[in-house]
Amino acid sequence: MARTPFFLVEGMFYSRCLNGRLTMQTSAAETVALKALTHIAADADILTRFLTISGLGAADLRRRAGEPELLAAVLDFVLSDDAITRSFAVTEGVTAETLHAARRALPGGAAESY
16 A cells, blocks of 8 residues: 655645655645734734735735735744734644744745754
8 A cells, every 4th residue: 555645734734855854735835824814814903014014005915815925925924923923823723833834835935954
C-alpha cells in the first residue's frame, strides 16, 4: 500500500521535505491567511492599521483578497504584532508555529535554516 505524501496536523495538510521537516501546503497556507484577514477585518482599529501600513484601500483589499502576495502580507502583519498573533491563534485554535509555516508556504516566505 502506497503512503500518502501528506500529513494532517492541526487540520492543515503538510508534506515532508527531504530534510524531514513538515512543510505546509500552499492551499492550507492560503486558508490560514484568509482566516487571518477575516480576523483583521472584524476589528475596525486593526483593519485601519493594516490598510494604512499596506497602502491599500478597502476596495483594493476586497479585489485582491485571494492573491497569494496579499495573503503573505496579511500573515506578515499578524506576525508583526504579538497581541494580534495571540488573539488570532486563540480564536482559530492554531499555534504560532502554524502561522509561521503558513507564511513560509506563501510568496516571499524564506525557508528557515536550523
